[in-house]
Amino acid sequence: MFRGLAIADPIAPFVVVNDQDSRAAWSFTLLHEFTHLMLGFSGVSGGGFDRAIERFCNDVASEILLPAAELRDMQLLSGASDTAIERDISLFASERNVSRTMVAYRLYLQRRITGEQWTRLLRRPLNSA
Secondary structure, three states: OOOOEOOOOOOOOOOOEOOOOOOOHHHHHHHHHHHHHHHHEEEOOOOOOOOOOHHHHHHHHHHHHHOOOHOOOOOOOOOOOHHHHHHHHHHHHHOOOOOOOHHHHHHHHHOOOOOHHHHHHHHHHHOOO
């Protein structure tokens, strides 16, 4: 499933946000795709974090929706289980009406969760909201 797409045509730029995706992800997807347009690169979004352009678009969208300063206020217990981290992420995300996946991604970028934790969280139903 794709989350969104951007066609960076100089005359008629175009963005599509998949309305079958979770509502909490729509604003992130729109900002991600808009970043593609501002850079002049078309793209299809849906989970590919490995390409530099996708990572950059993710970083821009997530910083707008959840600035690093606000995320620093989130308390995580050192050595907490994945279940406890997921619970904390869910609560934090729902209070701000953002996706849990984005919160987990931002925590990973800030090195507050490890790459292994990030990968395990992505495999769980965390990204369903």
